[in-house]
Amino acid sequence: MEDYLKKRQDLIQQDRALRPDxxxxxxxxxxxxKADNxxxxxxxxxxxxxxxxxKPAKHEPGPSHMFPGMAFLTARETIVNTELFKILGKMPKGGLLHxxxxxxxxxxxxxRFAIQQPAIHVRVSEPLAPNTLRSVLPQFRPLRKSEWTNxxxxxxxxxxxGSWVxxxxxRNNFSIEMGGPEGFDRWVIDALMINPSEAYGTHNTTTKIWQKFSSTFMVSNPLIRFAPIWTQYIREFLLSSISDGISYVEPRIMFFMKNMFGEDGEENIPHRVWFQMYERVLNEVKEELKAQGREDDFLGSRIIYSTMRSISCxxxxxxxxxxxxxxxxxxxLVAGFDLVGHEDSLRPLIDYIEPLLKFVERQKELGVHIPFIFHAGETTGDGTAADVNLYDAILLGTKRIGHGFSLYKHPKLMEICREKDICIEMCPISNEILRLTGSMPMHPLPAVINHGVHVALCSDDPSVFGNMGLxxxxxxxxxxxxxxxxxxxRMLVWDSIKFSSLEDQEKQRAYSALDRSWTKFIKYILDKYGGSFGDKRPVSQ
Incomplete structure (x- = not known):
């Protein structure tokens, strides 16, 4: 028996030997x-x-019974009341890379930002009624003052x-039958988020849920691309990230539209001014934290330039x-370049090989370096164009892979990612809500880690999914x-800095700050929970 148990333990250790953690x-x-215990x-x-x-789940549709890692939109209300979530809320997270x-x-x-702006108007394409609120989307836009209406x-x-209001x-005059001002808010919020009945009922395929997912951006985009809201939005993103223990952010910003709406309602603010506004708000936040003695809380941000994978060469x-x-x-500020959008229905990377290869050569001529940080393999497909994007992303030298959901099907690509230190930006809640998997126990993240591939844990589109922060x-x-x-x-936190676009000196500063925050986190766990949950044996109910 003793010999068998030793062989068993040796086999388990051999199987887990590649894990980066x-x-x-x-x-x-x-x-x-002790804190781990x-x-x-x-x-x-x-x-x-x-x-x-x-125990039956509280919300339908979705799983009929509760289990750890179950469908997020059904479980969210329960998650926030767990002690484990409260503990993880205190944990320093490192970087948000996707x-x-x-x-x-x-x-x-x-x-709320939009309601504060008198230039913002809204219209609908067909009459609103209680039975059409779910299907008729609000269309927002900032108008020139000469175009404002009453x-x-x-x-x-x-x-x-079609008339602008x-x-x-x-909001103030929204029909009482449809809920009055609060009904207006619910209507807009429903248009900007995915709810459980959509994810697990009416839109429970990847194609259907992406239709709903894409529609949320149609509603929000004209609001966010209004300069007065843009600066407020950036500030809120940075501050809310910091409040969840995120010390560095590397967001993908969509530059598909060439101009933003200015305060005058004219669509005339070019990309370089977007950067100027972003940098101004970034520096303001850093200065405010410095004045509060909280420099360790936030190290900064860089931007991944993104455009749609539907455009022509x-x-x-x-x-x-x-x-x-x-x-x-x-x-x-520029961290890298990416093409984004629904991989299963839009153009694969192979369609863009010529301009992408020219881009690499042009960088050499100019003496700059802009790594590719490609979305690839965000699909359940096997051998489909979206799945094969993984090959092209790696051949093009991608620094990281966004999602890489189907990577676990490719042993050679897993080996290359391990050997070349290509980090996978995994977004588990996003993958589940967008119907690539039914729950966390079914997610391929463990397989990727077990093969020795590094992972950065990411939130993807938290305002749509409700998974704010990390x-x-x-x-x-x-x-x-x-x-x-x-x-x-700890591995996931430290890897989010290791595989970021920070310079080596900046990374060392980030590690030092994380060490200090991590020590406080461990002390918090032991001080608050060590007495109740510190025994070797799990506490029974």
Whole structure:
């Protein structure tokens, strides 16, 4: 028996030998090992006390019973009340390396910003009624002052479809039958988010849910691309990230539209001014934190220039030239280049090979470096164009891979990512809501880590999904695996800095700040929970 148990343990260790978190596990201090024991015990306790499979879920549609790592939109209300989530909320997160800026601020806050702007008007393409609120989307736009209207209501019987209504009029005079001002808010918020009935009921395929997902950006984009809101939006994104323990952000910003709306309602603000505004707000936030003695809380931000993977090669050449010009003017802000959008339905990377290869050569001529940081493999397909994007992303020298959901199907590509240190930006909650997987226990993240590939945990589009910050994604990943431990958490945090676009000196500063924050985090766990959950055996209910 003893011989068998030794062989068993040896086989387990051999199987897990490639995991990048093993280095962190082996290096855990005595205090960290105690804290790890606490976290494991709480996970075990809450698996029974909170996620007991015999308990029915509170919301339908979705899973009919509760379990750790279950469908996020159904589980969110329960998650926020767990002790484990409260602990992870205190954890320093390091960097956020995959988030689309135009989906990073809570939608109720974006709506509040919009209501404060008299230039913002709203219209609908067909009459609103209680039975059409779900299907008729609000269309927002800032208008020139000469175009402002005094139309009193969107829901008045006299309203003519397509007419612009001042946003405050539309809200204040929203039909009582449809909920009045609060009904207006719910209507807009529903248009900006995915709810459980959509994700798990009416839109429960990748194609259908992407239709809903894409529609949220149609609603939000004209608001965010209004200069007065843009600066407020950036500030809120930075501050909300910091409040969740994120110390560095590398958002993808969509430069598909060539101009932003100015305060005068004219669509005439070019990309370089977007950068200037972003940098101004970034510096203001850093100065405010410095004045508060909180410099460790936030190290900064860089931008991944993104455009749609639906454009022509000629249009891509314009964007690549634009990206080069911005890199020359803002070398400290441009982190990389990406093509975004629904991989299953839009153009694959192979369609753009010529302009992308020319872009690499042009960088050499100009003496600049803009790494590709491509979305690739965000698909359930096997051998489809979206799946094969992984090959092209790697051949083009991508620094990281966005999502890489189908990577686990490709042993050679996994080996290359491991050997070349290509980090995978994994967005587990996004993947689940966009129907690539049904729950966290089914997600390929463990397979990727088990093959020795580094992962940065990311939120993708948190305002649409409701997974603001990174605490929710860390929670879902941690509860869905008995192998994951404090060393795994530490690996994910430190890798988010290691594989960021920060310079080496900046990374060292980030590591030092993380060390200090991590020490405080471990002390918090032991002080608050060590007495109740510090025993070797899991606490029973």
């Amino acid at each position: 093993q280095t962190y596990v082996d290096a855990l201090s005595l205090e960290e090992r 606490v976290l494991r015990n709480i996970r075990t306790y809450e698996a029974q006390a909170v996620w007991n499979g015999d 988030a689309h800026l135009d989906a990073t601020v809570r939608v109720d806050i974006l709506l 139309i009193p209501s969107l829901t008045d019987p006299q309203y003519s479809s 001042p946003i405050q009029n539309a 000629e249009e891509l050449e314009w964007h690549l030239s634009d990206c080069l010009a911005l890199k020359q003017e803002f070398p400290h 605490s929710f994604d860390f929670f879902q990943v941690f509860v869905a695996s008995e192998v994951n431990n404090l060393g795994t958490l």
